[in-house]
Structure formats: C-alpha cells, structure tokens
C-alpha cells in the first residue's frame with residue numbers, strides 16, 4: 001500500500017501534536033539541564049574579529065589539507081572546509097563554555113550580517129561554489145546545537161534554527177565527528193579518545209613548522225593598524241602554533257596577509273601552496289563587529305522575519321526529550337499504517 005507525501009506530512013503533524021502535550025510538561029521538569037547563554041565576549045570587537053579570523057584560517061587550512069593529501073570529498077569542498085573548521089573549534093574547546101558560544105555567535109553573526117548585505121546589494125549568486133551566507137549561518141548553528149541538543153534547546157530558539165533542520169542536527173554532528181576522527185587519525189599528530197577528548201598520539205617534530213605567516217607590506221595607511229594588530233594578536237599566534245603541533249602536511253603552507261584583492265576575501269591558492277587573507281576582510285570583520293549587538297536585538301524583537309522561519313513554540317518540546325524513542329515510535333506507527341490492510 002502506498003501513501004502520498006501530503007498524507008505522510010499530516011500524519012507526522014498529528015503524531016507530533018499527540019506527543020507535544022506530555023513533552024512540554026516534561027521539558028519544564030528538565031530545565032535544570034539546559035544552558036542559559038548571555039553573550040558576553042561576542043559583542044567585543046576584538047573577540048568578534050579574532051573568532052572570524054580563526055574560522056577563516058581553519059576553513060582555508062582545511063582546503064590545504066584536502067588538496068595536499070588528495071583526500072576524496074563528497075558534498076563539495078566548500079561545505080567540507082566549513083564543517084572541518086567548525087568541528088575543530090567545537091571539539092578542541094573545553095566543553096560547552098561561554099567562550100565557545102561567543103565564538104559561534106560571532107561566526108554565525110558574521111554570516112547573518114553578510115546575508116542581509118547580500119540581499120540588499122547584489123543579485124544573489126545561486127551559482128556560486130559556496131553555500132549562500134544564510135545557509136552557512138544555519139550550518140554553523142546546526143552543528144553547535146547538534147553537539148548537545150538536550151542542553152541547547154534555549155539557544156536553538158535564540159538563534160532561530162527551525163525544527164525541520166534542528167531535528168537531525170545531532171546526526172549531522174555525529175557524522176561530522178566521525179569524519180574528524182578519521183582525519184585526525186590519518187593526517188595529524190593528535191587523535192580523540194573514547195570520551196572524545198583530544199590527545200597527542202605522536203610527537204610533532206620540534207623544528208618542523210609547516211604553516212608560516214607572511215605580512216605583505218602595504219602603502220595603504222588604513223591597513224597599518226590592522227597589520228600592527230595582527231602581528232600582536234596572541235590568539236593568532238596561538239592558533240598557528242597549535243596548528244603546527246596538530247597538523248601533518250606533506251608540504252609547507254604560507255599564509256599571506258595582503259592587499260592585492262578585488263574585495264574582502266580569503267582563498268587557498270594551490271599554485272603557491274598559499275592561503276591569502278585580504279586586509280580588507282579583516283576591515284570588514286571590524287565593521288561588522290559593530291553591527292552584531294544591534295542585529296541580535298532587532299531580530300529578537302521582530303515579529304515577522306521574511307527570511308527566517310520560526311516554528312510554533314508548542315513543537316519545540318519534541319527536541320528536548322528522548323529523540324530515539326520518539327523516532328522509533330514514529331517509525332513503528334508509520335509501519336503499522338503502511339503495512340496494515
């Protein structure tokens with residue numbers, strides 16, 4: 001017996017409504033497990049810029065790892081590089097502390113700000129090899145949420161992740177974590193133990209610095225403070241040192257901070273084994289840092305969001321409870337209906 005899609009949807013909705021009453025009351029009882037997050041550092045301009053620079057560097061380094069090791073990729077290089085960068089940030093942090101959330105809000109906030117600019121100024125580049133900025137916003141949010149959905153329900157609502165995507169974020173996170181373990185086992189000096197804690201499995205050769213930074217001089221005086229700031233950034237220095245301790249690369253890679261750019265951008269250039277980061281991209285991060293807090297405030301108050309879909313509150317309880325039980329019961333229910341007479 002066949003059943004068409006619209007009927008399946010109706011059945012699903014009915015099923016969800018059946019459960020929502022009990023689950024909502026259970027959710028209230030489990031509020032002690034949820035994490036309440038109040039952005040503290042994400043609104044700090046320096047923290048915002050450094051978080052986005054960290055993500056950008058890890059994204060471009062992921063391109064280098066994939067290309068130099070000739071690693072097969074399904075689903076596209078750009079999404080793979082985004083996923084590796086975000087997973088590295090999640091899994092090398094020390095638990096779900098505010099620093100991690102602040103970093104993720106800075107990064108997803110940058111995507112949201114860029115998206116709002118994109119829809120104002122340009123025809124949207126649907127043809128582009130990168131996902132749209134708004135898709136990258138949801139991808140970041142989904143992976144962080146998927147790492148601990150039962151604890152992060154409150155944050156899911158605050159970052160506007162619709163339930164249709166949120167439903168499977170735990171699976172997305174688990175798959176990404178498996179891929180990261182495989183990458184670590186094959187192309188790094190570290191791995192993850194049974195509790196997913198990072199440990200050093202081999203000693204990194206002391207003098208072997210595979211990733212180096214070069215600052216290309218510029219006559220544009222506007223960029224001088226940016227160069228001074230980059231050169232003195234302890235977080236950038238830590239990131240590069242850590243990358244050298246972790247990453248095995250068959251050839252050295254140089255990160256060039258430079259001016260020869262047609263716009264604020266960063267890219268991996270395989271012809272020179274180089275990662276190019278434009279000073280103008282850092283300048284864009286600095287400008288967007290000022291926009292994050294007003295944006296969060298505005299989106300929190302807007303009743304109608306043309307490009308964000310808010311799911312009715314009453315279904316959100318589904319996410320905070322035992323999803324495997326719900327899934328199994330749903331599959332059983334569907335089987336009974338489909339197999340029945």
Ligand SMILES: [Zn+2]
Pocket residue numbers: 059060063077078081
């Ligand atoms: Zn890329």
